[in-house]
Amino acid sequence: MDDQNASSVKRPRNAPRGLASADQFLSTDRCLELHRIMVRARKMEERMIKMSKSGEGIFWIGGPGEEAINACLGLQAKRGEGPAFDYFHLHYRCSAVMVALGMEPLDSIRQMANVVTDPFSRGRNFPSHFSRRAWNVLPVSSVIGIQWIKAPGTALVQKRHGGDGVSIVVGGDAGTAEGDFQSCLIWSTRPQNELPVLMVVLNNGGGISTTHCSQHSCNNIVDRAKPFGIEGEIVDGNDPVASWHAVERGMKVCRTERRPYMIEANTSRLYGHSSSSGAPRTNDPDCIELFERRLIAAGLIDESTIQTIHDQTRDEIEAAVAQAVREAKPVPGDEHLFAYAPNPDDPTYPDDYTGLP
Amino acid sequence: MATIVQAVRLALHYGEEHLGVTDVFGEDVGPPLGGVFTATQGLKTAWNSPLDERGIIGTAMGIAYAGGRPVCEIQFCDYGFNTVDLLKVAGNQRWAGAGEFAMPLVMMTPSGSGIRGSLYHSHSFESLASRLAGWKIVMPSNPLDAYGLMLSAIADPNPVMVLLPKALLRQKGDLLLPGEPKDQDELKDRIDAPVGDRIAWKPRWPEMQAHFVPIGKASIVREGEVATVVSYGRTLPLCVQAADQLAEEHGWSFDVIDLRSIFPYDWKAISASIEKTGRVLFVNEDTEVTNFGEHLFRRTIDEHFYDLTVRPRILMGKHLPGIGLNQVYEQNSVPQLGNIKDAMRALVEDPA
Numbered sequence: 268m269d270d271q272n273a274s275s276v277k278r279p280r281n282a283p284r285g286l287a288s289a290d291q292f293l294s295t296d297r298c299l300e301l302h303r304i305m306v307r308a309r310k311m312e313e314r315m316i317k318m319s320k321s322g323e324g325i326f327w328i329g330g331p332g333e334e335a336i337n338a339c340l341g342l343q344a345k346r347g348e349g350p351a352f353d354y355f356h357l358h359y360r361c362s363a364v365m366v367a368l369g370m371e372p373l374d375s376i377r378q379m380a381n382v383v384t385d386p387f388s389r390g391r392n393f394p395s396h397f398s399r400r401a402w403n404v405l406p407v408s409s410v411i412g413i414q415w416i417k418a419p420g421t422a423l424v425q426k427r428h429g430g431d432g433v434s435i436v437v438g439g440d441a442g443t444a445e446g447d448f449q450s451c452l453i454w455s456t457r458p459q460n461e462l463p464v465l466m467v468v469l470n471n472g473g474g475i476s477t478t479h480c481s482q483h484s485c486n487n488i489v490d491r492a493k494p495f496g497i498e499g500e501i502v503d504g505n506d507p508v509a510s511w512h513a514v515e516r517g518m519k520v521c522r523t524e525r526r527p528y529m530i531e532a533n534t535s536r537l538y539g540h541s542s543s544s545g546a547p548r549t550n551d552p553d554c555i556e557l558f559e560r561r562l563i564a565a566g567l568i569d570e571s572t573i574q575t576i577h578d579q580t581r582d583e584i585e586a587a588v589a590q591a592v593r594e595a596k597p598v599p600g601d602e603h604l605f606a607y608a609p610n611p612d613d614p615t616y617p618d619d620y621t622g623l624p
Numbered sequence: 625m626a627t628i629v630q631a632v633r634l635a636l637h638y639g640e641e642h643l644g645v646t647d648v649f650g651e652d653v654g655p656p657l658g659g660v661f662t663a664t665q666g667l668k669t670a671w672n673s674p675l676d677e678r679g680i681i682g683t684a685m686g687i688a689y690a691g692g693r694p695v696c697e698i699q700f701c702d703y704g705f706n707t708v709d710l711l712k713v714a715g716n717q718r719w720a721g722a723g724e725f726a727m728p729l730v731m732m733t734p735s736g737s738g739i740r741g742s743l744y745h746s747h748s749f750e751s752l753a754s755r756l757a758g759w760k761i762v763m764p765s766n767p768l769d770a771y772g773l774m775l776s777a778i779a780d781p782n783p784v785m786v787l788l789p790k791a792l793l794r795q796k797g798d799l800l801l802p803g804e805p806k807d808q809d810e811l812k813d814r815i816d817a818p819v820g821d822r823i824a825w826k827p828r829w830p831e832m833q834a835h836f837v838p839i840g841k842a843s844i845v846r847e848g849e850v851a852t853v854v855s856y857g858r859t860l861p862l863c864v865q866a867a868d869q870l871a872e873e874h875g876w877s878f879d880v881i882d883l884r885s886i887f888p889y890d891w892k893a894i895s896a897s898i899e900k901t902g903r904v905l906f907v908n909e910d911t912e913v914t915n916f917g918e919h920l921f922r923r924t925i926d927e928h929f930y931d932l933t934v935r936p937r938i939l940m941g942k943h944l945p946g947i948g949l950n951q952v953y954e955q956n957s958v959p960q961l962g963n964i965k966d967a968m969r970a971l972v973e974d975p976a
Contacts, residue, residue, distance in 0.1 A: 350690045389722045398721035403687055406721040408713050416679055420686015420694075424646075434686070450679040457674070592950070605723035606758060608781035613760075615840040615888040623923075624840065624888040 286561055288508040295567045301342070301507045303564065303576060305555050308363035310580045311372040312538075314588055315379045315400035318543035321594050324379040327542040329395045330360030333469050335554040336504040338433060339514045341367025341466065346402050350398050350428040353609055354403045354421040356414035356436040359395040360469060361407075364437070368402055373587040382594040382602065412445030413436060415466075417562040419454035422462035424621065431522035437467045441474020443488055452527075456495045461526040465517050466492070469504060471551075476544065489531040497527050504532030505554035530621035625796040626811060628788065628803055629769035632732070633815060634801060635774035636695060638832045643778045647687055649673050650680050650697030660792050661697050661702070661734060663816045666827030670738020677703050681710040681731065683940045684719050685717075688729040688783075690884040698733040700741075700821035700858025701749035701787065708752065726781045727758075730774075730792050735763070736858045736909055737958050743946035745790070748910035750886045753785050754919070760839050761886035762815070763787040765860040767797035769884055772837030780839065780952045787886070789857040814874055842890035844897075844928065848877025851903035854894055854920065856883040859907045859959055866965040876972050886916060891923070898924060902933035909958040912940040934974035939967045 285294040293301075301549040312331045318324035318437060330337060346352045362375060374386050375397075375575035381390035387398045388406075397407040405417065425432040436451065453461045468488050470477045479485070489499040498520060502513035510532060517528040535551035562568045604621035615624045626634065639645035647669050654672040658665030673680055677698055684696040704711075706768075708712040717725045737746040753761045760782055764770040770788070777784035796808070805811045814828040845860070846867050855863045860882045867878040877896040883889055898904050904924060906917040917938050924936050941958040948954070958965075 343926055353684075354690065385722070387722060388720055391722075392720055394718075398724060400721075400724040405753075406717050406725060410709050410713060413682065413710060413713060415684030417686040417689070419679075420683040420688070420692075421690040422686070423683065424690035424692050445684065447678060450676050450682065451675075453674050453676065454683055455677050457976070524702075531684075559837075605719045605721075607760075608718055608726045610780050610782070612779065612836065612841060614838050614839060624891045 277288045278348070283569060284565070286508050286565055286567070288506050289514040290329045291508055293508045293511055297511070298507065298562060298567060301335070301338050301511070304338040304342070304363060305507070305558065306576055307372060307583075308334045308338070309555055310577070311366070311375055312362055312594045314548045314584045315376065316542065317327060318379050318456050318588065319546070323395065323588065325381060325481055327379065327394055327546060328359050328540070329362050332530070332537035332551060333360050333471065333504065334363040335507040335558065336467070336502070336510040336514070336532040336534060337361050337363035338367045339510045340364050340508060342438070343514050343518055344435065345506040346369065348401050348403060350421070350425045353432055354405060354425070354434045356405055356416060356418045356421070356434065357397060358408050358442065359393070359407055359409065360439065361397070361437055361548050362395055365404070366395050368404070372584055373591060375594065376587045376591045377594065380591040380594070382591060384591070384594045388602070389601065390454065398505050403492050404612065412442040412447040414438060415445070415451035416447040416454070418451055418464050419462050421453065422464045424448055426462055431461045433465050433518060433521040435465045435467065437469060439474065440468055440470040440472065440479045440488060441477070442470060443491070444483070450548060452492055452495045453495055453560045454495070456497060462478045463521040465521045465528040465604050466497070466527060466529040468531045469534050471534045473536055473540070475540045487531060492529040497529050499529030501531045501533065504534035505557060507553050507554070507558055515557060612617045625798060625808060626767045626801055626804070627794050627796050627918050628764065628767045628770045628812065629661050629663045629817060631797070632774055632788065633665060633667070633770040633799055634804070634830070634832050635771045636664065637829050638775060638834070639695065639778040640832070643692045643775065645669060645778055646692040647671065649759040651675050651692065651699045656679045658817055661699065662816070662976045664697070666815060667823050669782040671790065676708055677707050681707045681714065684729045685710070685714050685727065689725065693728060693778065695730040695732060699729060700745050701733040701735040702744040703732055711756050711759070715756045718923045719758060726884065727783045728781045729783050730784070730786060732786040732788060732929045734793065735787040736789050736791060737947050737954055738789070738858050740949065740951065740954065741947070742949040746947035748752040748786055748908070748941065750908070751910040751914060751916040753787065754886050754916045758783065760888065762839055762884060763789065763886060764884060765789060765792060765882055767811055768799045768801060768835070769837055769843065769882070771801045771899045772835045773884065775834065775835045776839050778798045779836065782841065783908045787857065790926040791858045792861070801836045802833070803830050805830055821943050828842055837884065840885045840890055842884055842893040843877060843882040844893065845882050846878055846880035848879050848901070850878060850901060850970065851905065852879045852881065852897040852901045853905050853907060853968060854881045854883060855907040855931050856886070857908065859909055859964065862959070862961045862964050863907055865961060869965060870968055878968065888958060889920070894920065895927065898928045899931050902931060903971050903974070904932070904960065905967055906938040906945060907967070908962055909941045909960060911943050912945065915940045934971070935976040937967055938972050939963060
């Protein structure tokens, strides 16, 4: 990784300021936008880890260390509802995607606090299990890998619909052991039916407590897509500049050629699998620390400003926690809500579900 | 009169024309075969999928998320067991997502024994399916109900599983479907693909009419006073046959209830009949440990203990790993006419 001043890449003297990785460049504005998203997602998750230990929440799982690539995904997506826009088949380490899309950290914290105001699941699901119809964010499931086999379905409708909507599916390296990963490769490349599926594997090297290389041949995951004719690449997922361009290339293939693309992003898992392992901080490379060093070295921001961003974000998150934990909890009877969609022609449940017939 | 398999085909065609069905898909569902039981021949939205049951369910979910109206097929329910976690997820999307996502998909699959199907073409699925909250589960036992339940399944905003009794798929009904030609040969000529080369074949669909059988409404197939028999699927016509024979032999009249919907089930119909007769037998062919009928049995005890004049009874398939190929295995694993008739006789003869 090279910053602008140290880069070997030759650019005109009056080139816009920014950061470069190899021959890839990202403007200052974009870098600072990404940085802000990454910090918000990180501070939010670190506070959620504390909530899991303080009694303000119950269980934490999330994606600290994977903010760089996730933020790039969220910022480059077409946000909206319906097949003209991108669909998100996320797993539970994608908070930065949501922050980049515009989610207020308060909403994620509400889910962490399992209050009824949790807009994703009304206090039902674990944290980082997002769901938002208006943004095509489909309900995240704890079941490992199943998002892979739902993505071709949305992509099929998108391809028929026309336009350039993409189905973005994100999973971990360990989850690629599930057959659903291969199903996604097969269903996305049926002859004459290739589908615009952007497949993103976040390779943090671990599956729960087990290292990737102890269970998989350490060949690249992206190579498993090659026999299907799926173009792809490996990227340093801790480098926002490289990640930005990888996502840009992948989205371009999906949007314009209406066929799949795979990105394998090497990332870090900074707090282990979940609070079930105690969520201790690891010594893995930290994408935010690395990014900030580069931003400072390139003169795009100074330490004082970075500290201010951190302080302001911390205050925002603390206020969100203080608010969320005071909000309403589910009440008895709420368990029935939304079990079935109302159907006026159904003699048993014309309205919401009310229990056994 | 149409068979169940023809009724399903006609319903799917009606669904394509009038209810917004966008995809009918699964293994061998598209041309040239049009379904292993021919239920999808000639349909304009039918397509073949990889041999990947999880892929079929997952893709159907994706299509439904994006506004499509898919009907997917698992070729035999025996091959659907590896999709159970996906089925669970399909059933919980609305609940888990705070009401934001409906899941309007139909999964149809042949279920049960009766075709000498050996270990992996004889399973029943309804007991497992009944545990999938968020799904509606139906199982017709005649062509008209198959047509009407399929239309209701397609129109429903929830995931609906249509279990088709394998043994009855080619049996003709005794009532015309709305729009069905009266001449069976004409119907066959219009909608059954020819054997052999069928590349140029196109169906000539009759002008079918709407007929919705409400999900959750049972059908009282026989009305009587002596006892109640509750069944569905393959065993339902056997219960009717046994009731008719016992009526002729002994003058006993039974309420025979075709449940038609596994969930939501028509508790009102069951309940009213038990209050009337005081004697009840539940019959199905799924295996006997944690059988769906046991739930109805439990509820009968809970809510009608003092209405019963004798102990309630239940007749089910045996708790076995499978159904063997030799007919001796099948006949001794799942209820047959003789078993059902014996159970009904014992129910009536049980002294109050």
